[in-house]
Amino acid sequence: MDTLTEILHTILLGVVKYFWGQTVFLLEKSKLLHLFQTCLKMINKDGLNAPCLNADYICHYKGSLISKHFKSLAQVMPFLIYDLVPPTVLNGWTVMGELIVLVWHTKIADTKAKLTRTIDYFLNMTAQCALSILMSKPKLNFLVHLPAYIQWFGPAIIFLTEQYESFNHVFRLSCI
Secondary structure, three states: OOOOOOHHHHHHHHHHHHHHHHHHHHHHHOOOHHHHHHHHHHOOOOOOOOOOOOHHHHHHOOOOOOHHHHHHHHHHHHHHOOOOOOHHHHHHHHHHHHHHHHHHOOOOOOHHHHHHHHHHHHHHHHHHHOHHHHHHOHHHHHHHHHHHHHHHHOOHHHHOOHHHOOHHHHHHHHOO
């Protein structure tokens, strides 16, 4: 409990990425990735906070996506995979959407109770979808501590490190 649960790496590059990997595996296994890509191309992006929903790029580089892609996908996945994956995976994406809304907002009444309930339900859905991920990925277990951190330190968006990730570009350029 000494280090805060940082939501960029724990949620977007952790939980969402794990579910994305499982979903892509299921779509490829059932030969439905092309249908998913078509649905992603056709989705209306007006009104979404989704700057990066380039279907061709996302499906071609499905294993190399970054946080902006996962943030965009998390908003629309339940609508795209409705008839393409088992109900447990669909429910997992739906609960993950609720979790992301609770974590990224700064003011929600009774945050701790709602967030704890949503995290518990999400972990239950994860166990039903892929128990091996739940047991082998510590980021999922970090979620349990998130309500306490929010209660002690304020909204999770305050300790988000995404804004500092852009400095990595400067470091990479200086190493060349």
